[in-house]
Amino acid sequence: MDLLADSREEPVGDLGPDVEPSRAARVRVLLAAALGPLVTGYAAVATVLTLVTLTAGRTVFSGTGVLLAAGPGWLAAHQVRLDVGGHPLGVLPLLPTLGALALAARTASGAAVRLGCRSPREALPVFVTITGAHALFGLVIAFCAQGSPVTANPLTAFVVPGLLAAAASAAGIVRCCGVPDVVADRLDLLALRGLRAGALGLAVLVTCGAVVFTVATALSWRTVADMYEPAFGSSFGMFLLSVLYLPNAMTAVLSFVTGPGFSIGDLNVGMFGYRGGAVPGIPLLGGLPEHHAAWWPALLALPAATGLLVGWSLRKADADPAQRIRAVAVAGAVVALGCVLLGSLSGGRLGDGPFDPVSVPVGVASVVAFCWIVIPGSFVAFFAGEHEPPAPPEALEDNQAFEDADEVDVDEAAEAVAELEQSEEDEEPSEEEPDEDAEFEAEADAELGLEDRVEDVPEDDAAVTGGTETCGDVEADGTDR
Incomplete structure (x- = not known):
């Protein structure tokens, strides 16, 4: 019994930070990381299809049919374009895609923690396993769907x-391995602030699109309600379809709020232009306008306010206004890239009928979004932040000395200056230093020949008196002459 107890392996999750998992434990973790997202995602798609089949009228439920149909549904959740009866379907719902991305990220993070990975290099097997499993699974589904009514390109399903x-x-993996802290230490502080402000700006713009979409749908609630059919199954299917495509609609409204707009077939809705056309009869599109309104340009205040918010968040990024504007430019680039990704995933082909294609002008929308962030954001960041006055030329050397010092004690500096001033006041001329006035007088006496006489003058009173008489004789002598 002791031998059996010793032979049992310790669970991977209970390993200490300094204990390396065994090879068998690593294989189990990697296998779970590879199959976990695939099985969970496939089961979620199959569950949704089962609910739709059970609630729809005049349909016969088939477990095998649901499992087979879940394969193309899994591809659609991963943004793989499908061919339905020879017609392209490229407008795929974004909500399942976001769920699949979150599932894969959480699985990778959990596997890296269980394996004790401390760096991305150690977590590389987790990355390769999850990526390869998804690519191979998509390829297998594409090959299995050949000859069925719903097909997909194998290369696209793999990539x-x-x-x-x-x-x-x-x-x-990056999140759990502490890479953001390392990147933050090595990355330029202004660039990091710009990245965070750009993420904030993109989130605010998406929120603005969601608010406008919600208000438009609420104001058109009667039209939305008329699109639902009396049968519960059909109404449930339309409601589910609208929920799955909700992020797509929010992205289209975001493009409309910033200016460029969006199009569905012949329908083109823009901030300064409108062209009518037929639209699919689903509740998600019930809030679409029927004509242009003169008050639409007032909505441009939303992206302008977003740019002002980004600039306000960067007003204290640096004392130099030019550096703050550089951070605002980084934030604008992040917002533009986000608009490109969202716009590319939100549109696509929608059959060959009057609703094809559904598109967002990605190029124009990204440039306009960049301008909405940079122009008002730079204005606020420049004028709302501090302005460092230029240093005078004579103080450049002192400033350089203070920049080289790590810390400066103000009290010690003040005491040193006081001691220096006191020493200068108390300092007396040294006896060893020659007196310029004395040297000048000595030279003058030497020229007049009085140097020897001055040296012979006695210091006592008698000598002084005698000296006086001598001087009198000299004067008398001089007078006789």
């Missing part, structure tokens, strides 16, 4: 899920 899984797993 796109692999790229999404790679991005999600990298984010999870």
